[in-house]
Amino acid sequence: MPDQERTREIAVDRELCMGSGMCIVYAPGTFAHDEATKAIVIDPMGDAIDAVRIAIEACPTGALSLTSEEERG
Amino acid sequence: MSEVDDTQTLDREQLRRLFDLRSSYNAHSGGDYTDDPYPMWAQLRARAAVHEGTVHELTGHAGAASFHGLPFPDRPHFSAFSFASCDTAYRDDEVFASSPDAAGPEADDISVTSSMLSMGGARHRRYRSLVQPSFVPAKAQWWIANWIERTVHLLIDGFVDDGRAELNVDFAAAIPVLTITGSFGVPVEQALVIRESLQRPMEIVEMLEPIVAARREKPRDDLISVLVEAEYTDDDGVTHRLSDAEVYSFAMLLLAAGSGTTWKQMGITITALLQRPDVLAAVREDRQLLRSAIEESLRWMPTDPMFSRWVTRDVDFHGVQLPRGAVLHLCIGAANRDPARWVRPEQFDVRRAPKPTLAFGSGPHICIGMHVARAEMAVGIGALLDRLPNLRLDPDAEPPRFIGMYERGATAIPVLFG
Numbered sequence: 001m002p003d004q005e006r007t008r009e010i011a012v013d014r015e016l017c018m019g020s021g022m023c024i025v026y027a028p029g030t031f032a033h034d035e036a037t038k039a040i041v042i043d044p045m046g047d048a049i050d051a052v053r054i055a056i057e058a059c060p061t062g063a064l065s066l067t068s069e070e071e072r073g
Numbered sequence: 074m075s076e077v078d079d080t081q082t083l084d085r086e087q088l089r090r091l092f093d094l095r096s097s098y099n100a101h102s103g104g105d106y107t108d109d110p111y112p113m114w115a116q117l118r119a120r121a122a123v124h125e126g127t128v129h130e131l132t133g134h135a136g137a138a139s140f141h142g143l144p145f146p147d148r149p150h151f152s153a154f155s156f157a158s159c160d161t162a163y164r165d166d167e168v169f170a171s172s173p174d175a176a177g178p179e180a181d182d183i184s185v186t187s188s189m190l191s192m193g194g195a196r197h198r199r200y201r202s203l204v205q206p207s208f209v210p211a212k213a214q215w216w217i218a219n220w221i222e223r224t225v226h227l228l229i230d231g232f233v234d235d236g237r238a239e240l241n242v243d244f245a246a247a248i249p250v251l252t253i254t255g256s257f258g259v260p261v262e263q264a265l266v267i268r269e270s271l272q273r274p275m276e277i278v279e280m281l282e283p284i285v286a287a288r289r290e291k292p293r294d295d296l297i298s299v300l301v302e303a304e305y306t307d308d309d310g311v312t313h314r315l316s317d318a319e320v321y322s323f324a325m326l327l328l329a330a331g332s333g334t335t336w337k338q339m340g341i342t343i344t345a346l347l348q349r350p351d352v353l354a355a356v357r358e359d360r361q362l363l364r365s366a367i368e369e370s371l372r373w374m375p376t377d378p379m380f381s382r383w384v385t386r387d388v389d390f391h392g393v394q395l396p397r398g399a400v401l402h403l404c405i406g407a408a409n410r411d412p413a414r415w416v417r418p419e420q421f422d423v424r425r426a427p428k429p430t431l432a433f434g435s436g437p438h439i440c441i442g443m444h445v446a447r448a449e450m451a452v453g454i455g456a457l458l459d460r461l462p463n464l465r466l467d468p469d470a471e472p473p474r475f476i477g478m479y480e481r482g483a484t485a486i487p488v489l490f491g
């Protein structure tokens with residue numbers, strides 16, 4: 001499948017995020033902090049899907065979720 | 074930072090006394106325990122996720138212990154040994170509170186127990202969001218450039234020409250203390266006095282008072298300045314700043330929680346590598362592996378293998394009835410070797426795929442210093458590999474052993490190099 005048709009949507013619950021940085025440890029190409037030290041998605045395709053799943057699981061407050069994933073190959 | 078230029082003036086005897094795991098200073102947390110607890114933890118975990126009793130009793134260590142959640146003789150005690158049970162308890166801070174008084178301590182009481190370690194809910198969130206920005210991954214480089222790198226190299230300068238060293242106390246122990254006190258702007262001569270005064274908080278406050286006052290006056294590029302300047306606006310538009318008492322409490326929390334743990338975890342990592350020369354050689358070759366080695370050491374032998382939670386209402390937890398008011402001890406040492414989560418969990422394997430462990434806890438109280446601790450270990454061990462060729466355990470000295478019940482670490486780490 002061509003690249004532009006691959007999508008991945010990751011939601012950050014800003015209420016729950018407490019800025020721990022765990023997601024950045026496991027998926028540094030995907031997550032960063034904004035000025036309020038809340039997680040933001042800088043590139044939904046920035047890491048392998050496994051790394052993103054690990055980062056979501058690692059979030060200590062359950063602030064992250066994968067809302068859609070349509071990756072092939 | 075001129076403050077750390079005179080690291081050699083650190084009194085090594087004083088360092089040794091303060092950091093000897095077996096000295097009376099540490100006996101209260103089970104420093105006299107010298108067995109391997111992991112086989113017993115594996116048995117307990119296999120039998121049930123949650124048991125009645127404390128971790129040290131269930132492990133067969135008779136000595137009295139005081140640690141997080143201990144002794145509290147008037148409360149019923151339970152211990153969790155599986156990854157799933159420990160992880161659930163960490164994440165649910167409504168049912169499993171981080172302090173006996175879920176409402177939190179009084180604001181003007183200065184001590185580690187009045188710090189955010191024991192705060193709950195919204196108050197903890199507000200307080201933590203003021204300090205969190207100094208402890209995010211992106212800030213690791215700030216810690217490294219200002220304090221960690223220089224400390225590490227000055228310590229190595231002290232023994233690099235000797236061909237031998239004792240890495241546990243002369244190296245690993247000194248790095249976190251000097252990093253944290255350096256970030257406070259405390260001169261190095263006072264760093265060990267601070268370590269010694271941890272049980273007497275007012276003495277530390279006396280040392281910090283003039284620094285906090287000076288930074289409120291004229292901020293610098295250091296942690297105390299960040300703390301006094303930090304601002305947080307809550308949902309009602311109210312702006313919060315830390316009071317002097319809150320700055321002192323946070324400073325004390327950092328010292329108490331950060332200095333001993335990072336030291337011992339670094340010693341555990343160095344020892345695990347030295348005991349496996351092939352793995353050490355692989356890490357020396359491929360420095361990407363150093364990060365994995367540190368993560369694996371955190372999984373395989375977290376220095377603090379137990380933390381506690383207070384049960385706020387009657388609950389059926391993994392088949393065990395926990396009454397309100399009970400203390401639930403989370404044996405993360407056992408959880409981190411749960412075969413339900415890791416293959417060959419007893420094996421120290423630096424090539425595992427990344428997977429979160431409970432070494433830094435989880436939930437809203439997850440260790441705020443974890444990225445700084447990782448940076449200290451990576452810079453420290455990386456510098457040893459860069460500067461000490463042919464680094465190996467001294468074959469004629471007593472080999473390092475892992476000891477301790479609630480604060481685990483290596484005995485001495487005698488090495489040769491060159």
Ligand code: SF4
Binds near residue numbers: 012
């Ligand atoms: S791991 Fe969770 S709490 Fe931590 S920064 Fe990422 S989203 Fe926020």
